[in-house]
Amino acid sequence: MTFTFKRTRRLFVGACFAVFALGQALHLFGGQVSVDxxxxxTLIFVGAGLIVYGFNVLREERLIADTPTSRVxxxxMGVAELAGIAREKLPLVSxxxxAGCVYYRYLVEEERQSGRSKEWVTVDQGESSQPFYLEDETGRILVDPDGGETILNCAYRETKREGGWLGRRRxxxxxxxxxxxxxxxxxxxxKLKDAILERRVRLTEKLQALKRDKERLMSFDTDKDGAISGEEWEAAVRVAQDELLREQVSEAPVKPEDDVAIGKGDAEKTFVLSDRGESAVVQGMALKGYGSLVGGFGVxxxxxxxxxxxAGVLPGHLAIQWHNIFS
Amino acid sequence: MGILILIGLALAGVIVAGYLVGVFNQLVQIKVNVDKSWSNIEVLEKQRYDEIPKLVKVCEGYMKYERETLEKVIEARTRFLNAQGPADMAQAGSQMAGALKSLFAVAENYPDLKANQNFTQLQGRVTQLENEIADRREFYNESVNINNARIQQVPYVFVAGMAGCSPREMYKVAAEETKSPEISFAFPK
Structure with missing residues (x-):
């Protein structure tokens, strides 16, 4: 999950409401614990969470800054940084x-009344998961955008009133x-696919299909004793291997650029996709990271x-009256 | 108010400690990156090394009068096998690249060899590997550059020793590799 500023703010507000509800419940049942x-x-934990988040963003920022850009x-294999031009693999429309594109992300929000204020609530969102190519002067590689943190400039933003004058704004x-x-x-x-593993899986599927097809299976019963001996089964496996080889030869060859892809890793989860240069990405992340640290420290x-x-250690007027803020 | 200052100092201490841990981990990551980028060159060098005997075998049948050129390639391969460390390996790599350049240049004089599909494929493969090796050398040098710069910067300089970081050696290409190979054709009399 990507923690945007908006999502963090919502988490913060959500935590406050949850705590308030918990405090009210405790107050009702015992009256021993103050809601405030x-x-x-809880907010101390929120502050600590912001600090941890800040450190995490800074770790990613350093990883990007300290990894030289590779040529395609x-x-x-492994963690790499690439820069180039986006090229489509298959046509995609936002x-x-x-608009025609190679990747999109969209968000639809609705304006709703929340107490005395109005807020934008997400009603629909999504992103494309179709791979596209990144091309530099030396070649092209597939980019699998699934699960990536995208840092993009907003290409379109419009606010419209839905359902006439009385409708809600979206x-x-x-x-x-x-x-x-x-x-x-x-x-x-x-590697996008392991050719040896794929061949093994396809051969297993072929042999399973052969076992289910009794009539065909019995065609390998050369001694006609009604059972498939070890030698007869080996012959059946050889035939299946030959069939698989013929099928693979007749299939369209995989393009070299479709053999490997860059995406989210299993060990290293950092996966950033941006239309900005490396320095702009690093600066943005540093700002977010240090901002979270300062914010967390402040909270x-x-x-x-x-x-x-x-607790009476400091003057009482310094205590924040949360129940007044939320009521 | 004193207790609040104490809490503030403790919190600031935690943040500073966390930051220093981050700096330490970053330096370790940089060191690992340098080692990894070096290993990635070796992977390709090994592949190139494996292609040489096949190439020599194909050429032998056609280039009977170019024994010296072929021997230079074999000699460069043997030297590369025994190379240790970036400087030695860079020199051995340069010698091999030079020997291969000469071989391909001389091969131009043997139309039958040039028409041989195996030779064409091997030549293409070796050329492709050389381009990739050149890219990875650049990548390695960039990793070394980051390492060497970081360990001299503040605050990294204070924890570089603890993280076991030290200046690393660049992969310097020998001057002869940048020159065109000398070609002498030993035409049969």
Whole structure:
């Protein structure tokens, strides 16, 4: 899951509401625990979470900054950074604008009343999972965008009122990578398919099908004793292997550029896809990382102060009255 | 208020400690990257090394009067096999690249050899491997450059020793590799 600023803010607000509800429940059942104190303790954890998140973003930022950019033709398996031009593998059209692209992400939000304020609530979102090529001066490689953190400039944003004058306002946003656009990818390069494993699986499937087809299976019963001996089974396996070989020869050869792909790895989860250059990506991540650290530190300090004030260690007016804020 | 300052200092201490752990891990990652990028060159060098006997075998039948050229290739291969460390390996790699350049240049004079499909395929494969090796050398040098720069920067300089980081050697291409090979044709009399 990618923690955007908006998602983090929602988590923060959600945690506060959850804590408030928990505090109310505790108040109803015992009256021993203050709602405000529970809010304080939980928000200390929220602050700590922001600090951990900040460190995580900074780790990714350093990984990108310290990995040199590879060339496609000589890229090694494992964590790699590539930069080039986006090229389509198959035609793709973005859902909101109908524009041709190689990758899209969209978000539809609706304006809803929340207490005294209004907020935008997500009603629909999605992204394409169709691979596309990244091409540099030495070749091209498949990019599997599934599970990637995309850092893209918004290509389309429009707010419309749905269902006439009385309808709710909806905001449509779309981010996309178009054919020929420069792209930067940091991810894990891996073989798309293991030819030996694939051959083994297909052979197993063929032999299973042969076992189910009694009539065909008995055609290998050369001594006509009504049972398939070890030698007869070996002959059947050889025939299946020959058939598989003929099928593979007649199939269209796999293009070299379709053999490997860059995407999200199993060990290293960092997978960033962007239409900005490496330095802009690194700067953005550094800002987010240090921002989270400072924010987390601020939240933790503020709430510690409130908790200490509630405990009588600091003047009482420093305690934050959460129940007044949420009521 | 004193206790709040203490909490603030403790929290700041945790953040600073976390930051230093991040710096330490980053340096370890950089060191591993340098080692990995070196290993990635070796993988391709090994592949090129494996193609040489096949290439020599194909050429032998046609280039009976070019024993010296072929021997140079075999000699370069043997030297490469015994090479240790970036400098030695770079020199051996340069010698092999030079010997192969000469071989391909001399092969131009043997139309039958040039028409041989095996030779064409091997030549293409070796040329492709050489291009990939050149890319990976650049990548290795870039990794070394990052390593050498980071360990001199603040705050990395304070933890570089602890992380076992030290300046690494670049893969320097010998001057002769940048020159065109000398070609002498030993035409049969």
């Amino acid at each position: 104190a529970v809010c304080d303790v 033709r000589s890229v090694a 859902p909101l604008t109908g 905001r449509y946003s779309e981010w996309r990578i178009t054919q020929g656009q420069p792209v930067f990818v940091m991810g894990t390069v891996r 933790a300090m503020l709430v510690s102060m409130s908790l200490l004030a509630r």
